[in-house]
Amino acid sequence: MSLLEVRNLRVTFATETGEVQAVRGVSFTLGHERLGIVGESGSGKTMTGRSVLRLVRPPGRIEADAMTFDGRDLLHASEREMRALRGKRIGMVMQDPKYSLNPVMTIGRQLTEGLRLRDGLGRSDATAKAIAALEAVQIRDAARVMEAYPHELSGGMGQRVMIAMMLIPEPDLLIADEPTSALDVTVQAEVLSILDGLVRDRGMGLIFISHDLRLVARFCDRVLVMHKGLVVEEIEAAHLMEAQHPYTKGLLNCLPRIGGSRAPLPVLDRAGF
């Protein structure tokens, strides 16, 4: 059975000049696999990810024909039920550790907060679990990081701390919104292999949201390409080079390649779709 099913999802924002649809009818199902959602700014990829957790603030409005997670109806769940799902069953890693970690709390306190409040663990148990989580994302001096404030960590460390935080409750589904775009390429590779290991070892489902088509193709099993709130193409990652839709092709072709031609890069013809 699929872990997550989304049918005809729409996200609408009421603005002064009328309604704007950020997501205009997105459908997908997710099993225990890695699903990539790719698109440029404004394509609705982030809103799609946030809708699953119902994290769209008014005046934003989420509508769908169906949205179920593990047999539960996410559309009609109460706030209380949603709170029980968020973090515990469905985790979310945000894009930028600079803005998503609390700047005035040590990493240790942020990591143990949930364990102590939600799971009612004692101080030493919570600390031990937090250190184990940091070690799972390959932070070597976990004890030092526990004492540090977010500004004392590099971007790559901060991102790993966020992933560790999301993994402590062992969610069944992780939504990662541009988890590596603030990172250097070599650190990026490390973070991806950590995520990859977790999907494999724990059978977790993963929604990987990114603007980088090539990265997603390499890392995911299946890719949804979004443009202006619609899924323009769904394709097996391995067959991405055979993409049919002109937008997907355009996105692939406009990227420079090492050893490629130095002729002007092909530019997306935005009038085409």
Next chain:
Amino acid sequence: MALIEIDDLTVTFRSKGREVRAVEGVSLSVEPRESYGLVGESGSGKSTILRAICGMAPVTGGSIRIGGKPVPVPRGRAFSTEVQMVFQDPYASLHPRHTIDRTLSEPLAIHGVPGRDARVVQALTDVGLPPAFRFRYPHQLSGGQRQRVAIARALMLRPKILLLDEPTSALDASVQAEVLNLLNRLREEQGLTFLMVSHDLAVIDHMCDRIMVLQHGRTVEEMTRDDLASARMTTAYARSLFDASADRMLDASTEPTP
């Protein structure tokens, strides 16, 4: 003769009694009309080298020469007619309360250049923006349009050298292609020399003739574009950057070893 010559450059930041060597003993030279790329991860000192050329970083050793002459301290007006910089984030590098017209005319006003009106219109046309854009504010433009304005601003005084600090890393892939094409066209048309910083090897490869790989403020390796394309790097670090580069991920033939 090389247009930009950097010899044994060292940049040291001091704060709270601690010293941080951001750049240590880096030497490079760039010929006129050449495009030279600096690649490395965050903290490798690549941006600091550009800032040091502009006098925005504390140089504690070595020398910088432009056109054979040591750069003056402070840099002064003559320097800004020769060297200009384009920054990474077009959302932060344009004055939010100045119209595009004011942003573009300011360098002309400072340098007492006549014919401002015509030159602003020309500059906008050169970067592919409609002249009517001069009456807009930055927040009324998209990221790609802002970066075009930032490039137009840098070219107002018709400099010979453009320092490009990650000029496309804040932009979408399709917009990146447009801006890279624009930069290449302008380099051709105006005979510019580029010194470009990026963390993206594929971008550097597309734009540059020669490439320097930096790590922890030191030179790791210098190579030509051909060396990069045929993977003839000699150091393990340069190779690891090459292997992690996203653009290699689609080639079945270059599947990285697990």
